[in-house]
Amino acid sequence: TQLLEQSPQFLSIQEGENLTVYCNSSSVFSSLQWYRQEPGEGPVLLVTVVTGGEVKKLKRLTFQFGDARKDSSLHITAAQPGDTGLYLCAGAHYGGSQGNLIFGKGTKLSVKP
Amino acid sequence: KAGVTQTPRYLIKTRGQQVTLSCSPISGHRSVSWYQQTPGQGLQFLFEYFSETQRNKGNFPGRFSGRQFSNSRSEMNVSTLELGDSALYLCASSLEGYSTDTQYFGPGTRLTVL
Numbered sequence: 001t002q003l004l005e006q007s008p009q010f011l012s013i014q015e016g017e018n019l020t021v022y023c024n025s026s027s028v029f030s031s032l033q034w035y036r037q038e039p040g041e042g043p044v045l046l047v048t049v050v051t052g053g054e055v056k057k058l059k060r061l062t063f064q065f066g067d068a069r070k071d072s073s074l075h076i077t078a079a080q081p082g083d084t085g086l087y088l089c090a091g092a093h094y095g096g097s098q099g100n101l102i103f104g105k106g107t108k109l110s111v112k113p
Numbered sequence: 114k115a116g117v118t119q120t121p122r123y124l125i126k127t128r129g130q131q132v133t134l135s136c137s138p139i140s141g142h143r144s145v146s147w148y149q150q151t152p153g154q155g156l157q158f159l160f161e162y163f164s165e166t167q168r169n170k171g172n173f174p175g176r177f178s179g180r181q182f183s184n185s186r187s188e189m190n191v192s193t194l195e196l197g198d199s200a201l202y203l204c205a206s207s208l209e210g211y212s213t214d215t216q217y218f219g220p221g222t223r224l225t226v227l
Contacts, residue, residue, distance in 0.1 A: 031213060042117070042203050042218025043156075088156065092212035100169070100212050105155035 003027075004091055006104035014112055016078050021107045023089035024071045029102075030093050032065055032072045037086040037106070079111045115139065117206050117219035125225045131192040134222045136204035138185050142217070144168075144210025145187040147179060150201040150221070159202075162187055163210045191224075199226045 005024045013019055023032065031050040035043035047056050049065035049072060056063045060083075062075040076083055086106045093100055118137045126132050138145050146169075147159040158171040162181035179189040185206070191198055201221045207214035 041220050042205070044218070045215055048213075048215075090156075101158070101216075103156040103158075 004089055004102050004104035006087075006089060006107050008107060009105070010108050010110075012110045012112065013079055015080055017111075019076050019079055019109070021074045021076075021087055021109070022071070023073070023104055025091060025102075026070065027091065027102075028069050029091035030069070031091075032069075033090045033092065033101075034063055034072070034074055035088040035090065037088060038084075043086075043088055076109075079109075081111045081113050084109060084111050117204060117217050119202075119204055119219040119222050121222060122220065123223045123225075125227065126194050127227050128194055128196060130194050131190065132194060132224060133188055133190045134202055134204075134224075136187045136189075136206075136219060138187070138204075138206030139217055142206035142208055143185055144207045144214070145181055145185060146205045146207075146210070146216065147187070147189050148203045148205065149173070150203055151199075156203070159189065161210055168210065194226045196226050199224060 007022045031048055033048045034046045036046055037043040047063045049063055052067045052069045054065045060077045064073050086108050088106045089104045091102045120135045144163045146161040148156050150156045159173055160167055160179050161169040165181045176192045181187045201223050203218050203221045205216040205218045207216045
């Protein structure tokens with residue numbers, strides 16, 4: 001069974017702090033997606049990383065795909081209360097369907113003003 | 114472009130009853146996937162429909178079923194509800210349903226089974 005382990009499960013920080021969320025697997029994925037889910041809403045895709053070693057930036061968010069395409073990280077600089085939410089990673093295999101996406105259980109982030 | 118809509122948003126049922134949830138995908142999207150989200154298990158894939166055919170199925174009992182209509186709208190049905198079926202049910206649509214397609218999620222239906 002392929003698993004994506006996310007850590008930490010919960011994170012509570014003050015506004016302005018930096019944080020990193022990790023997504024690890026023993027399996028190789030062709031791409032990895034990161035989502036943010038706010039209370040009462042469905043997940044929203046933030047980014048997809050497809051190349052080993054790839055780094056993508058989205059304003060204060062930096063996403064990295066591991067060289068071996070088994071792990072990924074999300075780093076947030078100077079967190080703001082608007083960053084609060086559940087962050088999910090999902091691994092995909094090339095040529096697979098949506099049913100083959102493997103989701104992690106998520107990291108619940110709370111940023112206090 | 115309107116997003117994915119799900120109805121109803123909240124539902125309370127009792128054990129043994131059945132329930133039908135509805136999902137309207139983004140216009141032009143032909144793939145609809147359903148997920149169950151619980152705090153303990155996270156997001157788990159139920160099934161995916163494409164062109165009115167079930168193309169993929171997750172590891173859920175036969176009490177969970179679905180269908181897709183010619184306009185790509187989809188419904189899922191849960192029969193003989195159990196307490197453990199309490200969850201947020203999410204549907205997501207994408208153009209063709211490939212794992213590399215961007216999925217757009219609806220806001221979910223919160224089902225509570227008493």
